[in-house]
Amino acid sequence: MKIHLVFLLCLLAALSGENTGIVKAEVNIFTGAEGRSGTIEWTQLVSGSTKFFCKEDCSKDEDILVKTDNVTAKNGRYSIEYRNGPSGFGILSVTFTSLTKSDSGRYRCGLGKSLVPDSYVDFDIRVSNAPLGLTSGFIPTNTEGETVTYPCNTAVNNGPMFFCKDPCNKAEDILIKVNNVKAQNGRYGIEYINGSTVGLYVTIVQVTKSDTGWYTCGYGDPLSPASNFRFAILIEDASDAPITNFCWPWVLCSFLASVLLLNVCLLLLYKWKRRWNLRRNISGRTDGTNSTISVIYEN
Template sequence: MNLHHVLFFCFFSALCGGNSGINIYTGPEGGSGTINCHFTLPGNRKFFCKNECKGEDILVQTDDVRANRGRYSIEYKGESSGRGIVSMTIRNLTQSDSGTQYRCGLGGSLVPDSFWDFEVRVSDELLDRKSGFIRTNIEGENVTYPCIDAVNRSRIFFCKGECKKEEDILIETDKSRAQSGRYSIEYKEGSTFGLDVTITQVLKSDSGQYRCGYGRALSPDSSRTFSVIVVDAPTTSKPTWTHRPSSTSVPSASTPPPIISSQGVLLYVGLTLVVVFILSSLAVLIICIKRNPTLCGLRTRGNSDATNMEISPYENCPPVSKHEDSTYQSLSPASMDQDETYETL
């Protein structure tokens, strides 16, 4: 089966739109698709889950290189640089898969070391069941797509539809960069893909088939055809990528910063702080009791305002014996002189 692989790392940001929300991918009903999640940290346990990633929401979880479960499969490929790629495949896509939020990652599914979040939508308008997942854009984004590099760079073009008529041509130029309204094309010497095309502020009406390449649009020397799908912005968004810092992780220019920690991590951190606080308080109390064995409760004395303060929270404490060299004695309110606070014995 010819599966279309979606590079989930956004082609080094060349494919990333202006919206920082969750990534959306659309697949054909009845077809299959694979998404590749690229991670900068190595890991042994791999997982693929949906929604809250609890119980039955965990679709595949394994310490092996690959694993299958029903319509879902996962495969891990390590790179010499220490990075890893987690490839997830969903077969026989149905409408029940549409609108579901998925997660792929390394580590535990509840408290992962690294993970990607994305949403899958299923369309019955994609006639080619082998098309796999197609990156789906949010209305209002600025989106960029790469074109293949070629030897002949004297003329570049960008068109929509079948590109068989003059009105299908959006841009055709012999310059390295050109713009027409919301459409632009640019050739960058030494870049990853060479030629990029951009649509700013995409609309739902921009959905359709496009072509970009070299030569003339109606008779190209080389070209690439791709589909653009534009949908309404989702009502909620989730972090698309995050990782827990570790001593072996060294951030680099190509490593996206963590966006937000997962709720599970925050919960564990909060509980840990509470436990540490309680244990610290108990330790201080024990030390105080050992240093003052005659005290059953907490007794504090101060002379800044020429008064004595004594706090005894427990009522069953035995009376404290008086030494002959005691400096203070307790005075009852009835016998206490108004002008005298202390009495020397």
């Protein structure tokens, strides 16, 4: 009965609430420069009247940075905006101005109520002293060993596509140059996805710290592009990455199950020892007297 109760509690804990179970996806990390400003945006699959932007677990009023039913709103150094994107998608963006070290932490933005949102995304912000010479914006930050994809935010062009690492002024800097809609060269890939928010995307498989740096992607000749987009990425050691898939109900359940298993083992050992001592006492009587054995019913 106790075992069933423990696993029932574990199941209820894992199912209660949208955000107390296993995290739906890895939390994105963005690094910004102290004193600078930056904007992060996501494509939302659902629409909603209320837009919110909050810090930490968003359970208290002081966690809410911006909340509005309008398409845009600002509160001090923080602002939020919602606009219609291509193919019926909505684009939700949040902006930080005059970043400080205290801005580092976990954030959430989305549509609907902040405690029970219709759609949301969690992300981490880190603030340092001008990483990679950054003067504005945020740098996507990933962990070694991951496969990462970055949008190439550039004008649509029907010419050849390219992906290169800066300074991108000589042939050995070019990672991919292709006329097709999709290509792969070792760990590097490029693809044009028709109907997507951006169109052109680049991918790096199994990133390493040596992949940290500035990149350029776009259309045309990489040495003389028709249109291009320049971006930076930061790769950190796996040991430095935050725990993003932490699931407290299952950790708690594992602990309770371990304690319960230990108690069962101790109980079985106690019963075995008691019966062994009882048999030894019976077999050791030699005076001819009768022995009385009490029957004990144990659950």
